[in-house]
Amino acid sequence: MFPQIIEGVMATRKHSSPPPPEQLFHELAATLEFDHFFSNAARGAALAVGAHYAGLIRRHGQHLRYQFLGALAADDDRRNLIPLRITDDHPAAVGLALAAGETLYIADSVQGSRAAPELAALGIHAHLLVPIRVAGRIEGALVLGWRTRPARAPGPRKRRLVEAFAAFIGHACYRSALEAALARDARHDPLTGLPNRGVLMDRLTHARRRAMRNDCLLIIALLDVDGFKGINDELGHEAGDHLLTTVADRLASSVRLADTVSRYGGDEFVIIMEDITHLGQVEALLERTLRAIRQPILFQGRTLTVTISVGLTIYPFDDHSPNILLQHADQAMYEAKRAGGGRYHCFAPTQTAPIHAGAQRYRDIEQALARDLWRPSYQPIVDNSGRMVGLEARLRWHQPNGTIVREEAISNLVARDLRERLLEQLLTLIQRDWGARGSPPVSLHINLQAADLYDPRLPAQLSRWRAELYRSAPTPVILELSDTTLAAHAPAAQRLAAALGDPGFLFLVDHFPGGRAGLAHISSAPVYGVKCRPTRDPADTRLLTALAAGIKALGLTLYADGVDDLVRQKAAEQLGCRYRQGHLFAPELDARSAAHWFKTSVHSR
Incomplete structure (x- = not known):
């Protein structure tokens, strides 16, 4: 399609004859x-x-x-x-x-x-x-x-x-x-119009890199239509094609805009789910997909009813190449078929945590805690001048094979008692990091999970920890909650804020908009600010711009996360974000490097 305006198309010379x-x-x-x-x-x-x-x-x-x-x-x-x-x-x-x-x-x-x-x-x-x-x-x-x-x-x-x-x-x-x-x-399946296998592999490769950079889960789901061969053999290829195109349309309608649905071959499809912060998102999407496929399909006066078997694997727990990830999802899919079909099953790697709480996963994380293998990392948060104003602290477990297990990626997958121990370990290690250096020069950001909101010991634990860390300094600690956690556990968040009763703690909504918490939730919650992630997508940018205006109208402070390039930096400026965080400014650092980075950011301004 031509643009309506084409620059520099043609001309005539006033004083010369046209060329032959x-x-x-x-x-x-x-x-x-x-x-x-x-x-x-x-x-x-x-x-x-x-x-x-x-x-x-x-x-x-x-x-x-x-x-x-x-x-x-x-x-x-x-x-x-x-x-x-x-x-x-x-x-x-x-x-x-x-x-x-x-x-x-x-x-x-x-x-x-x-x-x-x-x-x-x-x-x-x-x-x-x-x-x-x-x-x-x-x-x-x-x-x-x-x-x-x-x-x-x-x-x-x-x-x-x-x-x-x-x-x-x-x-x-x-x-x-x-x-x-x-x-x-060359890039789409001719029958369903979905991206083909070549596009799938390209997107999966890039999605894996983004998941590693953004500390998020990546879900690879392989789906197979149960009983497709029987329908295709009995009613013919026309019925089979109609069935596949209907399934493709329903899959595309069931996923989020950021997800990729592709035809893998035959009656198999693959869904790539990015930016997953907790498995509730995955379970809801898969249940919605299973229900959509079960709906009757009409073909030439006949009603067809089919189901799908879904196998999924989770990166970084299954930390392999895209081809191996698909093989593991395929193995899990056959487990779902063996269980009767019409359901999903998750691949369980032998060296990492499976989707459900299992003894091996628990022992691995527990042993890492006992052996003091977890280490805190600190990512700087800067203001518009580039000066450090905060540090987001998170736990990291560097395994011998080079794999990094991220605390926030497993927090929603572990038992409550193990989650409590992980948070306690983070607070203890932060004190150890900064004890010899004095108080941290800026506010520390601590991520809380839903389970933390129901820990009756947490208010007293946080108050003692902050008093020992900052002594008499008025520097606040920022407690971050995902917008999904806030929407599902708003009363518990309010109880924690009331129990702390201390202006030295401020609540920040992270991962906004994640799909559940809206401005109504935020306006009624005891929050000080909101952290969003600028995007390259124009439609998402328009949505964020509207939400950012509402956030600022509520008198809340707006943060930008995931600012890893100049495009997202420009988007953060247009949104009016006061503070920013991302690899464009600094990667995750240890305490010594973070202290040096702070001095550099102050003296260079």
């Missing part, structure tokens, strides 16, 4: 880029008949619409066509003219049965319509216009010349459509 047609055709033959090709062709056609305007009309479904219209500048030696905006881009009477299938000269664009009000409004008094054929079918027209009516209509020779240019444009339209179709077919 042979030269223009030679230029066209050497032009590969389509918009530039049309520019040259439109220029040549206009020069051939002395027209002042040139445009292109294309068919869109059942309608014809202007794709471009421009005016030749009389005093421009650069051969540029000045683009014009058309108030009404639906050409009047063109359909009747094109029905004749031949070049048509309209001597009066202002009045008569073949008048073109949209052209007359631009000062065009006469125009020429030249049909454009694509693969033998008229798909539009080349439009040439005059400011003043020519003394006579273009003669046969000039008409043949502009028809040659129109033929060139038709061939270019066909080539462009063919290239677009080939490019799409």
Whole structure:
């Protein structure tokens, strides 16, 4: 599809004669880029008949619409066509003219049965319509216009010349459509329209890197249609194709916008779920998907009912290459089939934690705690000048094989008593890190999970810890809750805030918007600020902009997380975020490096 405005298309020289047609055709033959090709062709056609305007009309479904219209500048030696905006881009009477299938000269664009009000409004008094054929079918027209009516209509020779240019444009339209179709077919399944396996592998590779960088879970789910072969054999391939396309549509409608659904082959599909912070999100999505697929499918008067078996694996617990992750999801899918189908099953790696609380996982984490293998990391939070104003503290377990187990990634997967021990270990290690260095120079951010809100010992534990850490300094500690946790456990969060009863603790909503907590939850909760993650997606940016305005209207402080590049930094500026955090500013650091980074950030400002 052409843009409505094409810069630098064509021009005429005021004091020089136009180049010969042979030269223009030679230029066209050497032009590969389509918009530039049309520019040259439109220029040549206009020069051939002395027209002042040139445009292109294309068919869109059942309608014809202007794709471009421009005016030749009389005093421009650069051969540029000045683009014009058309108030009404639906050409009047063109359909009747094109029905004749031949070049048509309209001597009066202002009045008569073949008048073109949209052209007359631009000062065009006469125009020429030249049909454009694509693969033998008229798909539009080349439009040439005059400011003043020519003394006579273009003669046969000039008409043949502009028809040659129109033929060139038709061939270019066909080539462009063919290239677009080939490019799409190369990346999409021809039956369902879903991304194919090649696109899947590319997205999975990048998703795995993002999950590692953003400290989030990545879910790979492989789905197989139960009983597909029987339906396909009994009712034929047409029924099988209808079943697959219906399943594909329902899968695409069940997932989030950020998720990827692809056809893996045969009756198998794959879903990639990114930015997962707790398994409740996954369970809800899978249950919704299973229900959607169970709905009856109508085919030629018959009702078909199918189910799917789903196998999933979780990165970073299953820390392998994309190919191995898919193999593990496939193994889990067959476990779901062996259990009767119509359900999901999670792959359980032998060296990492499975989805359900298991003895091996518990022992591994417990042994790491007992052997003091967990270490705190600190990621700087900066203000608009780049000065450090906070540190987000999290636990990390560096395993011998190089894998890093992140405390926040397993907190929702462990038993409550183990979660309490992990939080206690984090607070203890922070004290050990900063005891010899004095109080931390800035506010520490501590992430709380839902289980923490129900620990009756936590208020006293936090109060003692802050008093020992900061002594008499008024520096507050920021307690972060995900928006999903706040939405599901708002009363518990309010009870914790009341029990602390200390201005030295502030609550921050993280991972906003995560899909559950809205401004209503936030406005009624004892929160000081909100942390969001700027995005590259224009639709998500518009949503965040609206939410950011509401957050600031509530008098809350806005943070930006995941600012890893200049694009997200620009988005954070546009959102009006006061504080920012991400790899663009600093990675996760140990306490010594964090203290040095603070001094550097202060002295460099």
